[in-house]
Amino acid sequence: EAQVTQNPRYLITVTGKKLTVTCSQNMNHEYMSWYRQDPGLGLRQIYYSMNVEVTDKGDVPEGYKVSRKEKRNFPLILESPSPNQTSLYFCASSLRDRAIYEQYFGPGTRLTVT
Amino acid sequence: SQELEQSPQSLIVQEGKNLTINCTSSKTLYGLYWYKQKYGEGLIFLMMLQKGGEEKSHEKITAKLDEKKQQSSLHITASQPSHAGIYLCGADPTSGSARQLTFGSGTQLTVLP
Numbered sequence: 001e002a003q004v005t006q007n008p009r010y011l012i013t014v015t016g017k018k019l020t021v022t023c024s025q026n027m028n029h030e031y032m033s034w035y036r037q038d039p040g041l042g043l044r045q046i047y048y049s050m051n052v053e054v055t056d057k058g059d060v061p062e063g064y065k066v067s068r069k070e071k072r073n074f075p076l077i078l079e080s081p082s083p084n085q086t087s088l089y090f091c092a093s094s095l096r097d098r099a100i101y102e103q104y105f106g107p108g109t110r111l112t113v114t
Numbered sequence: 115s116q117e118l119e120q121s122p123q124s125l126i127v128q129e130g131k132n133l134t135i136n137c138t139s140s141k142t143l144y145g146l147y148w149y150k151q152k153y154g155e156g157l158i159f160l161m162m163l164q165k166g167g168e169e170k171s172h173e174k175i176t177a178k179l180d181e182k183k184q185q186s187s188l189h190i191t192a193s194q195p196s197h198a199g200i201y202l203c204g205a206d207p208t209s210g211s212a213r214q215l216t217f218g219s220g221t222q223l224t225v226l227p
Contacts, residue, residue, distance in 0.1 A: 004156070035217075040204060042118070043157075043217035059216075090156055099148045100215055101205070105156030 001028045006091050006105035012112045013081055021109050023075045023091030031094045032074040033058070033103065034066065036087040043090070049074055081113045118205055118218035126224045127193050135188045135221045137203035143183045145206035147215065152199045160188075190223075198225045 004025045013019055033048040035058075045058030049068040063085055065077040074093075078085060088110050092103040111113065127133050137146065145164050149157040161170045163179035163186060170177050184221045190197055200222050204215040217221045 040123075040219050042120075042219040043204070043215075045215070092156075101145060101162045101204070102159055103157075103215075105158075107156050 002003060002104070004091055004093055004104050006089075006106040006109050008109060009107065011112050012114065014114055015082055016080050018020065019078050019081060019111075021078075021089060021091075021111070023074045023106060024072050025074075025077065025091075025093040025104065026072065027093065027095070027104065028071065029093035029104070030071070030096050031100065031103075032068065033092045034064070034074070034076045035092065036085075037090060037092045037108075038087050044074070046089075081111075083113045085111065086113050118216060119123065120201075120203060120221050122221060124222040124224070126226065128225075128226050129194060130192055133178035133190050133193055133223070135201050135223070137186045137188070137218050139184045139205055141184070143179065143186070143205050146179055146183075146186045147204040147206075148177050148186070148188055149192055149202045149204060149217075150199050151202060151220070157202065162217050193223075193225045195225045198223055 007022045013092050030051045034046040035043045037043050044060045046064050047066040051053045052068050052071050055066050055068055068074055088108050090108050091106040094100050099111045119138045121136050146171045147162050148160040151157045161177045166181040168179045176189045179186045200220045203218045204218045
């Protein structure tokens with residue numbers, strides 16, 4: 001089954017404790033992206049990757065890191081999480097940049113930073 | 115940067131009623147995309163509009179893009195509980211390169227049985 005998987009689905013952590021949210025897709029997609037969703041602000045892009053070893057900042061990259069060492073995986077790293085990073089995070093992928101509108105979204109990771 | 119305003123922010127309708135959700139841009143839209151999200155789940159792509167005056171339908175959902183390409187509406191006919199969720203409009207802000215999507219804040223739709 002074609003899908004985007006994220007882990008963990010729920011995470012409660014404390015300020016400053018490094019964490020990684022994994023994202024994996026099994027569709028051989030070139031393009032992958034991370035979004036955060038906050039009430040009243042909609043979806044905002046954090047980082048995106050056009051292909052392996054090619055990443056770029058989205059609208060709200062501060063406080064986040066990403067890497068794309070393999071085509072299927074695109075982990076999101078929070079080196080020192082803060083409470084303002086409490087949010088619902090989505091990973092997405094699509095075949096290529098021209099097909100962004102057909103992004104497949106993962107189920108989301110709900111992160112709480114206390 | 116491109117800003118998308120959605121209205122209303124939330125909507126509660128009785129099953130069987132029609133409803134409309136609007137998405138307005140501060141700039142010309144080069145591509146407008148409608149998504150649906152169920153609570154706690156990822157987004158599902160519904161429709162894409164690119165040409166001024168374009169209209170597309172899927173089952174009981176119709177989306178339109180105005181001639182000036184700055185406003186889109188999503189219309190649901192004879193709503194059902196399965197239509198409940200968050201509807202988001204997304205736009206391509208970079209004149210066709212489609213490298214990023216900007217999203218509206220979403221409209222929470224509740225359909226009462």
